[in-house]
Amino acid sequence: MNNKYLYILLCSSIGFSQVGIGTTNPQEELHLTGTTSTIRIEGLSTANNPLNDGVKNARVYVTGNGNLTLTPPSYVAGGSGNGNLPINFLIDVPNFIPDNIDGLPAPYDSLGRIINSDLTQETVEGFIYSVTFTVPAACTVEVKHGVTLVVSGINMLIPPRLAYINDSKTRTIQTYFCFDINNDGLSVAEKAIQYGNKGQFYCSVAGGSLGYPYMNSQGYATLPPGTHSIHFFGIVQDSPNTFTSVGFGGATDYLKLRVYN
Known part of the structure; x- marks a missing residue:
């Protein structure tokens, strides 16, 4: 009985180490297939983020921790130069x-x-x-x-x-x-x-x-x-x-x- 539980636990760990959407054979931790596949992050949407005006595409930045954000790097509120927010x-x-x-x-x-x-x-x-x-x-x-x-x-x-x-x-x-x-x-x-x-x-x-x-x-x-x-x-x-x-x-x-x- 104990061996059966161990076998199920090992299979579950292996099965969920990689997640596939549109595929039963994921090659990465998260694998999306399909020529028209898209990803939605609601925290970056027009309704939830004032830097997304909903008219033109907004540039997405990656922080040092791997977080996705619409705020440019080195941005300082009220500052000038390359750190300014884009017109939105x-x-x-x-x-x-x-x-x-x-x-x-x-x-x-x-x-x-x-x-x-x-x-x-x-x-x-x-x-x-x-x-x-x-x-x-x-x-x-x-x-x-x-x-x-x-x-x-x-x-x-x-x-x-x-x-x-x-x-x-x-x-x-x-x-x-x-x-x-x-x-x-x-x-x-x-x-x-x-x-x-x-x-x-x-x-x-x-x-x-x-x-x-x-x-x-x-x-x-x-x-x-x-x-x-x-x-x-x-x-x-x-x-x-x-x-x-x-x-x-x-x-x-x-x-x-x-x-x-």
């Missing part, structure tokens, strides 16, 4: 603001989010759009975005929608964004912290003008791990007794979120 974008969204948020009929379906300052107002603020994202660890993020604009002298939400501005008065257009931590609803305190404030003026001449100006900006924030969202806002300012209608995001926009940790 957590999100890279082209045209992130839908061209027709307000659901207008063609051919007016490329006006973005419309914010109006009517004859009784001089400053109007409105919500443009929000984007949700997840960071697996505490980090600093850099947000870069560009927004196209459509400017009209009449309300673009109702016909005839578009009209040249030719009153020779100046309009100011601004954007900024806020972070909704944990994506549980933007609170008053969260909205009070504004990032990436950017503005430009729009001044017409007697002949008038109509088209797509372009405005971009960036900002930095430190975020805890978890799912968050970025909320973008627009502000329209004009002179008394003037009407200004601005469409935010009617053409090609972009949003990039870069991670530092």
